Ligand code: HEM
């Protein structure tokens with residue numbers, strides 16, 4: 001029989017010290033803490049940071065779905081915003097919660113990233129991937145080696161978006177430089193932050209005359225559409241347009257580049273056996289994308305504010321409380337996925353195809369949570385998948401015998417998960433024997 | 440004249456665009472399928488929303504007769 005002392009010990013064993021969220025161990029490997037949260041504290045009240053945490057699959061689902069009980073609107077609808085003053089990107093207009101204004105903003109651009117509009121864009125995505133692969137150097141013996149993050153993945157989605165926006169191609173390299181400085185500023189802070197803000201200011205100075213020009217002579221591009229969009233006779237201000245562009249760079253560029261790096265990391269280091277299958281049948285890259293978005297997605301956490309009191313498990317989340325949605329933990333929920341800690345591109349208990357906003361699929365399988373769902377479901381879901389799959393397919397077709405350059409890799413980490421930092425490898429060196437015929 | 444809003448559930452892929460964008464016209468069932476809250480489209484506002492829903496539905500499951 002358990003003595004009182006055993007019970008006390010068990011109770012103490014289960015406690016979570018909220019400072020664990022700030023510890024380097026958590027940024028490096030959050031999964032053990034995720035499991036303790038799911039098992040012992042499905043609704044965890046973090047009194048130290050003054051916030052609540054949910055971590056089980058169906059709880060994550062329910063917070064994402066319940067627009068009537070939670071809002072993402074951190075900035076109130078009637079302002080004031082101080083664009084860019086506080087952070088590299090600053091508050092941006094898509095931070096609005098539920099409502100007509102959010103729907104309007106979404107609908108201005110949502111259509112650009114799906115369906116026929118996306119299909120029309122595939123040749124550009126294809127071309128940019130090929131150009132970047134052509135740039136990868138090889139020695140006189142044909143052998144080559146490169147660092148995926150700087151030479152390929154952080155170059156790729158930003159070029160795609162800058163094309164969509166209709167920015168001049170000859171300025172693309174400058175754009176990539178600004179973007180890399182911005183992203184480093186977001187991720188690492190300190191002197192990087194100062195450089196990031198300087199890059200942002202330069203980029204905005206560059207954009208202003210371009211925005212003025214498109215205002216007068218609109219084209220078919222995304223920037224023209226954003227400028228021309230109207231609601232109740234009102235258009236976006238210059239500051240709002242620049243904020244929107246910054247959002248697209250962060251939401252669409254930084255995430256997708258890290259997705260590509262995560263996919264390669266898990267193929268090279270976690271499942272070289274499955275990588276062999278993928279090289280034989282490149283269509284499997286689509287499965288790699290899906291399983292990466294479950295097992296180790298780029299984005300692990302999203303934040304909401306409770307707009308009413310919410311009873312969940314044995315807790316009551318008060319109105320106004322900050323709620324952290326650990327989708328990265330929900331994705332590893334053993335209540336939903338078999339062997340959740342195994343990376344397996346052939347799993348039969350995960351919806352492998354394209355995601356949708358409801359997170360409900362006709363094959364009856366649960367989907368990954370990596371794009372969120374509901375009101376703020378990622379607008380770039382179809383585009384991110386296409387970009388990542390095209391880039392990875394071309395790369396694996398182009399390189400003969402691609403392999404990790406070093407045996408030991410420090411692994412995937414995040415500068416700061418609990419403030420929304422993205423997870424990805426900082427470096428990934430790849431070697432290959434030669435480029436395949438035609439590349 | 441009132442028009443009728445229709446849903447073809449065989450065609451629908453549970454994308455959810457209809458009920459997230461137009462909660463006055465559609466609701467989500469637990470399995471992700473949409474349910475019509477309004478079938479008889481009478482006012483201009485109803486019509487505008489119905490037409491928008493038809494536009495955002497990726498599978499062509501919504502129609503007006
Ligand atoms: C693998 C790559 C990507 C990942 C992991 C990702 C992840 C996410 C997540 C988790 C959200 C939900 C935020 C929330 O619920 O609060 C989101 C929203 C969003 N994403 Fe993505 N995303 C990716 C690619 C893209 C791309 C390519 C674009 C655009 C071109 C994009 C544009 C957006 C936008 C605009 C939102 C805000 C939607 C709203 O608030 O209504 N994302 N993304």
Ligand code: SF4
Nearest residue numbers: 451452454455457496
């Ligand atoms: S938008 Fe279309 S496909 Fe999506 S749930 Fe509604 S009817 Fe079905």
